[in-house]
Amino acid sequence: MIIAVLRLSHRNFRDKRISTHLALTARTFGAEAFHYTGEYDSHIEESVTKILQEWGGKLEVNHIKSYKKIIKDWQVKGGIVVHLTMYGIELSDSIEDLKLRIKEDLLVIIGGVKVPGEIFRLADFNIAISNQPHSEVAALAVFLDNITEGRARIRNYSNAKIKIQPSERLKIVDNIQRNEI
Numbered sequence: 001m002i003i004a005v006l007r008l009s010h011r012n013f014r015d016k017r018i019s020t021h022l023a024l025t026a027r028t029f030g031a032e033a034f035h036y037t038g039e040y041d042s043h044i045e046e047s048v049t050k051i052l053q054e055w056g057g058k059l060e061v062n063h064i065k066s067y068k069k070i071i072k073d074w075q076v077k078g079g080i081v082v083h084l085t086m087y088g089i090e091l092s093d094s095i096e097d098l099k100l101r102i103k104e105d106l107l108v109i110i111g112g113v114k115v116p117g118e119i120f121r122l123a124d125f126n127i128a129i130s131n132q133p134h135s136e137v138a139a140l141a142v143f144l145d146n147i148t149e150g151r152a153r154i155r156n157y158s159n160a161k162i163k164i165q166p167s168e169r170l171k172i173v174d175n176i177q178r179n180e181i
Contacts, residue, residue: 002105003031009112010038020047027059029144030152056157079105088126
């Protein structure tokens, strides 16, 4: 299964950090690709590249012009499209149905500015993590963690220069004790 994330309507001035955080969250929780529409922003790609060089893994980052094309192409190839929105069906009410179809590739749509109504019709599922205002980053993390059953969360990549060793009281990086917490 391939997981990709589509961020709608990125705005350079307002969304620089949030879109970068969405990309990094996507990577951490198992996505292989992060696509975004709206304004092109080299900062997102540079930040992700730097993280990948140090922490390893892979994440394809693409600025795309048409959300319609990527959604339709995804569905033609048999993939599932999930739109995360606070107006959707609660995740707890839809998770079992999603897991039955999770063998298929998954495109997760995250809104930006006002989401076009067409997105609600194009998506196979409109899922709410909460029906209260919250962060897109939190919604993406909760959704991906649930859908992958936590498998993607804690791991070290073979191509990483930096690796964290779990410890309750110490910061251990690359098996070298650095500092007490």
